[in-house]
Amino acid sequence: MANKKRATLKDIANVLNISPAAVSKAMHDDSRISDKTKKAVKRVAKELDYQPNHLASALRNGKSNLVGVIVPRTNSNFFSSVLENMEAVLNKASYNIIITQSNESFEKECKNIDTLLFTQVDGIIASMANETVDLSHYEKVKSNGIPLILFDRGENDLNVDYVGINDYDSSHVIVEHLVEKGCKRIAHIGGYRRTRIFNNRIKGYVDALKKNELPIDDSLIVESALTLEDGRLEMENLLRLEHRPDAVYVASDYAALGALQVLNEQDIKVPDDIRLVGFGNEPFTSLVTPSITSIEQHSKEIGRLAAETFLKHIAQPELKQTLNKIILDAELIIRDSSR
Amino acid sequence: MANKKRATLKDIANVLNISPAAVSKAMHDDSRISDKTKKAVKRVAKELDYQPNHLASALRNGKSNLVGVIVPRTNSNFFSSVLENMEAVLNKASYNIIITQSNESFEKECKNIDTLLFTQVDGIIASMANETVDLSHYEKVKSNGIPLILFDRGENDLNVDYVGINDYDSSHVIVEHLVEKGCKRIAHIGGYRRTRIFNNRIKGYVDALKKNELPIDDSLIVESALTLEDGRLEMENLLRLEHRPDAVYVASDYAALGALQVLNEQDIKVPDDIRLVGFGNEPFTSLVTPSITSIEQHSKEIGRLAAETFLKHIAQPELKQTLNKIILDAELIIRDSSR
DNA sequence: TATATTTGCTTAATCGATTAAGCAAATATA
């Protein structure tokens, strides 16, 4: 590999017999540089295939034009779609993104933050891992002085911007829909209460039951990590109850899929015997049999808004970080599993 | 936001009344620095919450300890798993990864490469977008002198390291399996021939048919982008044929899922009427009804090997980039759709 | 005791790009 040295401003300067400072200004179209010089500089830059050294300019300017993103996993359509739209907005503003995965692990999330700070990102946009309870690593980001924006999985205690959907209301919409279909014993396979969004979904579920004058039965409310396997397990548990539910609201599509598998395996008719509702509107919800009713989380919007919030902070550095929530209305997509 | 200035080596030096050079050496446990000074430096570093400025050291050392990764999309389990294992290996060698998505777009892939080179990554590990035919942007990486490693979707013409599975053999394994089950008219919903792996799958399919003395029927071979929607479309087309196939080998699980939906909708019994085989062993293949026979691509191994190949190039910079293929044997996971 | 070696630091330069300050030549204004 002919380790060709990259051309530098100095190389261009040498060719033209001017100072590197003049070259730098010419490249930035400084008004104090003559058109003749600008043209010459740009011509030579092209000839030498000059690529500015990002490290040098970032060091000098104190900003890297990189935004760090932390997601629990990239392999869900939700996060993938959020990332895609976030990137589009940031690219337009000449920022690039560095994606890291926490794999739902607290330890990994801490490492991710260290990596991103180490890389001198200009800001961090994150969705918290399932395991995360201690927030000190996020405090570190804040005290570093760079904007921190949370989406989907956030925490009020951090007092930073947050973009997400209305989880509490979503639960209401789901329960109302199931009640309308005549369900009386609605179970909830939820996430862990320590995660704010899952806590809100549980609260919304409980309040919606109360509103509809249905009894709250603790045996019908379970918490889990909401993997497909968890969905299977909890569904099996629910079916073992003396008094089975006639509907199950699962706080994640993956877990809902697990639940559906168990129901299918045990020849329990969905929606006739038990109605099923998921959360997230992952593409597979419309592909399985029966298709699963779910909540659309507006991933595109979330990505866009999170990116724009970051840009707002960059544009107005005097803006203090405070709890500023952008809450989107979720949308219930009704499919065969609850029809 | 109290834009606290980060502590620098100079700050530590000032506290201890020694030179920044001594501090730098102390932090790196240089043998020419006394234990007393080292301890003092580390104590003050901790007190001031010193974080080395990555940009400065990267600029000085000429390496960023960042590896750029390009994947078509992160939302498949295959790529997500490759990334996870790649990251684990690289992190251990104190490299961090920057993940970018091409969204299967050639244009986006070019941009990704520009971004990564701009960020001064020490190497690029990539899987090519569906659209990519022109390879000049990859040549740019090569001429930049940093290692380029391809995985899954690669090209011989680039003459760089490649890690992937044996696509040609995989097709043979699939065809053999279907023939064993008594199939005589095996269709293939493949990817575009311009992508090497898909071309190899098609070639393998054709050769395996020949080997089993089955006729090659061009109406049974179709090329597509292999999305779920493509799978639906092509399956519908195949069913409209006068002489229907008795088995379909789809070169991607997503497209296979689409095909299965159509078969289910039209009440065609799988596997009795038509046998179905996918490719990739995505988790959902075991979840749908009937479960889909598929090829396991050893994503973990691919991630690990790609990372190790990169590290090998870093360890031996004199190593020339040549076409060096690491080909893994794929594994057929037989499920209900072909049983 | 005289010289050689080792220890423990400092000095100064460097990685590239950028910018404030400054200077000479060209041009504009009085």
Added chain:
DNA sequence: TATATTTGCTTAATCGATTAAGCAAATATA
């Protein structure tokens, strides 16, 4: 014509971390 302003560049310092070169003091060796 004399002064003021503008133009078009250069000089030098800077962003932090690192390292080759060097120097004085401490220690080892002859």
